[in-house]
Amino acid sequence: MRESDSNDARSDRGQVGIGTLIIFVAMVLVAAIAAAVLLSVAGSLQTQAEATGAESTAQVSDSLDVYTAVGTIEDDNEIPTLEITVGPGAGSSAIDLEEATINYVGPGGQTYLVLDDEDITVDGDDGTVLESGSDRATLSIDVEDAVDRPLEADDDASVTIMTGQGVQTTTAITVPSTLENEGSSVRL
Known part of the structure; x- marks a missing residue:
């Protein structure tokens, strides 16, 4: 090589x-x-x-529990306003009800409502926030004003409350077949 x-x-x-x-x-x-x-x-x-x-x-x-739904019988045996008592579910963080949206479906139609602080009573306070598990709030829903028809005997309705956190709670409303004693309250 x-x-x-x-x-x-x-x-x-x-x-x-x-x-x-x-x-x-x-x-x-x-x-x-x-x-x-x-x-x-x-x-x-x-x-x-x-x-x-x-x-x-x-x-x-962050759930919302419904405890009671009550209506007060007024003229002509009609219920123009619902009062729904709610509270936070176990383990819930603070829930501001002023941020909630109400979907009412009943004999007068369907409507979405946003309650203001005048329609919300939290344990007798002026606030609108459920902070602890023992807090209770009463939501006043003027059905007659919302859908132009109050609830009457044998009516069925549905109320869905959606909180600002996106949690939905639905409760069924059933009016008894007889409404008597104007001014008295009836559980729905």
């Missing part, structure tokens, strides 16, 4: 080695970029999952 031939072979091997090294470095860079993208996507998915979990927990735990 000649000396120049062996130098050519060595230089060819060196060039192949450098090419392989360049390809290897490029693959490492591509893998690093892909890993960075995967970590970024995983981080954003984790943040979104945590937010969704917190919202779901609030919807489950």
